[in-house]
Amino acid sequence: MSGRTITSTHTHTTTSTVSGASGHAAGPVSRRLPLALDRAARELDFKKGEFELAVHLGHVRTVPAGPGGGRRVNRAEIDRVRGEDGFPETLRRRVKAVATRDGAALMEVTPARFTRLGRLGLIVPVTWYLNRYRAVVWLYLAEELKEFAAEETNARSLTGRAPKGLRDQLEAGLDLRPRNWRGRYLGFQLRQTEDPWARAAVVASLLDPARVEDTVRDPGERAELHRLRPPSLVNGPPDSPAARIAARVTTAGDPDEIGWLVADLRQTVGEARRDRPLEGPVPVRDLRAPGSPITRHRDPARQESTPPRGVLGWLRRRGA
Numbered sequence: 001m002s003g004r005t006i007t008s009t010h011t012h013t014t015t016s017t018v019s020g021a022s023g024h025a026a027g028p029v030s031r032r033l034p035l036a037l038d039r040a041a042r043e044l045d046f047k048k049g050e051f052e053l054a055v056h057l058g059h060v061r062t063v064p065a066g067p068g069g070g071r072r073v074n075r076a077e078i079d080r081v082r083g084e085d086g087f088p089e090t091l092r093r094r095v096k097a098v099a100t101r102d103g104a105a106l107m108e109v110t111p112a113r114f115t116r117l118g119r120l121g122l123i124v125p126v127t128w129y130l131n132r133y134r135a136v137v138w139l140y141l142a143e144e145l146k147e148f149a150a151e152e153t154n155a156r157s158l159t160g161r162a163p164k165g166l167r168d169q170l171e172a173g174l175d176l177r178p179r180n181w182r183g184r185y186l187g188f189q190l191r192q193t194e195d196p197w198a199r200a201a202v203v204a205s206l207l208d209p210a211r212v213e214d215t216v217r218d219p220g221e222r223a224e225l226h227r228l229r230p231p232s233l234v235n236g237p238p239d240s241p242a243a244r245i246a247a248r249v250t251t252a253g254d255p256d257e258i259g260w261l262v263a264d265l266r267q268t269v270g271e272a273r274r275d276r277p278l279e280g281p282v283p284v285r286d287l288r289a290p291g292s293p294i295t296r297h298r299d300p301a302r303q304e305s306t307p308p309r310g311v312l313g314w315l316r317r318r319g320a
Contacts, residue, residue, distance in 0.1 A: 034063060034072035043078050045088065053095040053126065053141075056188040064193075071192060097126055097139035106142055107149040109158055120166060121176035122157055123148055124184060128249065130234060130242055136249060138177055178249045179257055182206055185250075189230055196272035201228035203265045206252050215265050220278060225269075 041051035054060040060081055062071035081087065104114035117123045118138060123145060125138040148154055189202040204212045204225045216222050234246040252258045
């Protein structure tokens with residue numbers, strides 16, 4: 001996984017407008033306030049997708065937007081990025097993402113072999129989207145593909161016949177692209193926040209809602225996880241065909257992956273209870289059965305924590 005996002009904690013001094021005796025402003029308000037992400041992208045003349053990858057990969061550092069959540073970019077960070085050698089070409093090269101055809105051309109392999117490399121988990125997608133036919137299009141960092149192709153140890157993967165065991169798995173339907181993307185996405189999102197409940201919400205967003213309910217029994221806590229979960233990656237109502245396809249990509253399906261995420265959800269919720277306990281009782285809605293608000297009291301016996309393990313531990317060991 002390329003890069004590490006470092007969130008800056010510096011604040012900028014703002015200059016207030018001062019009014020004279022006539023009531024007219026004596027001086028302009030400082031323009032050093034942090035920028036919303038879309039404004040920051042325009043300031044750098046980057047497309048939305050390019051800018052999002054730059055943030056996720058740590059090339060553009062963000063700061064918390066405030067109590068309402070979200071992220072912003074300090075103007076000093078805009079100046080820093082603009083001042084880097086080779087801007088903007090160097091940064092565009094770092095975040096350039098390609099689909100199957102262009103990726104195969106970069107690696108000098110056929111599109112079919114490129115797809116097999118992705119399904120086997122040898123190359124890892126950085127993002128994805130749904131095309132007009134509602135097919136998932138996987139995107140890969142061009143620089144990572146070039147590095148993979150340049151490694152002598154990967155030569156056989158690029159030209160030779162896959163071992164029979166791998167061929168059998170491919171024929172049986174093996175496809176590690178969704179799972180590998182989820183692992184990468186989890187790292188991206190966790191680096192964007194230090195809030196304990198928001199971190200737990202990131203983990204919960206990759207699990208089926210029923211699994212979250214089984215793991216986090218308090219409906220008030222589940223409501224908080226739902227409120228803080230990352231935005232949907234597709235537009236449209238939750239029951240739309242696009243949303244159902246997206247759910248298959250974003251929801252863990254393999255038993256071992258589910259086990260890791262459940263363990264990490266228990267851990268992060270336990271940390272959130274200690275670091276920022278929710279006040280109770282709290283009026284909430286049952287997210288699985290909409291109806292009138294109900295009041296729940298939290299059961300202290302359920303507020304246990306678990307030792308660090310699972311995906312979060314793996315990410316820490318990998319330095320994600």
